[in-house]
Amino acid sequence: MRLSQISFRYRKRDPFVIQEADARLVPGDVIELTGANGAGKSTLLRLLAGLAEPTIGTIADRPAVVGFAPDRFPSAQPFTVTAYLRHMARVRGGARWEPWAERLNMGHLLALPLGELSKGSAHKVGLTQALMADPGLLILDEPFAGLDADTRDTLPSIAMEIGARGGIVIASDHQGGLRGLPGLRQWSMVDGRLKESSEALQEPETAPRAGGRQEAVVAVTLPAAELPRFLARMRGEGYRAREIEETG
Numbered sequence: 001m002r003l004s005q006i007s008f009r010y011r012k013r014d015p016f017v018i019q020e021a022d023a024r025l026v027p028g029d030v031i032e033l034t035g036a037n038g039a040g041k042s043t044l045l046r047l048l049a050g051l052a053e054p055t056i057g058t059i060a061d062r063p064a065v066v067g068f069a070p071d072r073f074p075s076a077q078p079f080t081v082t083a084y085l086r087h088m089a090r091v092r093g094g095a096r097w098e099p100w101a102e103r104l105n106m107g108h109l110l111a112l113p114l115g116e117l118s119k120g121s122a123h124k125v126g127l128t129q130a131l132m133a134d135p136g137l138l139i140l141d142e143p144f145a146g147l148d149a150d151t152r153d154t155l156p157s158i159a160m161e162i163g164a165r166g167g168i169v170i171a172s173d174h175q176g177g178l179r180g181l182p183g184l185r186q187w188s189m190v191d192g193r194l195k196e197s198s199e200a201l202q203e204p205e206t207a208p209r210a211g212g213r214q215e216a217v218v219a220v221t222l223p224a225a226e227l228p229r230f231l232a233r234m235r236g237e238g239y240r241a242r243e244i245e246e247t248g
């Protein structure tokens, strides 16, 4: 999936909220998006999800199935959690929501009306709805906000699993909930500009450069078609691995 020089503003004459963002996302990427309040994170996520179109520039090769868990789950709907998830499963062509509800510790919530849920519980409904369709692109807006401790611990492994089977995961996060995941890409929005930290590709400053060094960075060239499987395998073995350049 590729973002080519995308800029976005909500209305003509408004200032641009996103300015000339360029990025390439490949299967297996797990990305953390940070930035100050109002920096444009939610806007960028909505553009990635296809819920808004860039004012300028293009987004190409978006995976066919997108799961999106918004910052504020719209809980003012007259359904119980079960009725809502069943409905969404039908819309998603018979997707299975029950295993996700179990994994996200939602048993005690299923009979409750959506309107009675706390922010964290409503967020779990949003997560289940986003996960059930086995998305090729999973977009999570502040997924850790208000979550209970067990679910906070579960979410990074879910993100890794989706990456390992060739999906792309991007989550805006103030809380560092995905930090420490091998190969995590770190994006930040600063004054409407998208920046990527290249931390994952640098040797730590503390690592001696020769002799008994602790880490090494290697480049591997391989057929493009094998990239998702290769990245997933490396990450599965605990290495930080990501694509660094497009060749040919």
Ligand SMILES: Nc1ncnc2c1ncn2[C@@H]1O[C@H](COP(=O)(O)OP(=O)(O)OP(=O)(O)O)[C@@H](O)[C@H]1O
Binding pocket: 010, 017, 035, 036, 037, 038, 039, 040, 041, 042, 043, 044
């Ligand atoms: N529907 C809208 N119409 C007009 N302006 C908007 C709209 N939604 C957001 N904005 C403006 O766009 C800018 C970026 O907002 P956005 O919600 O994308 O930021 P954010 O980084 O997600 O912030 P937060 O961390 O507070 O959620 C802000 O100045 C905001 O006021």
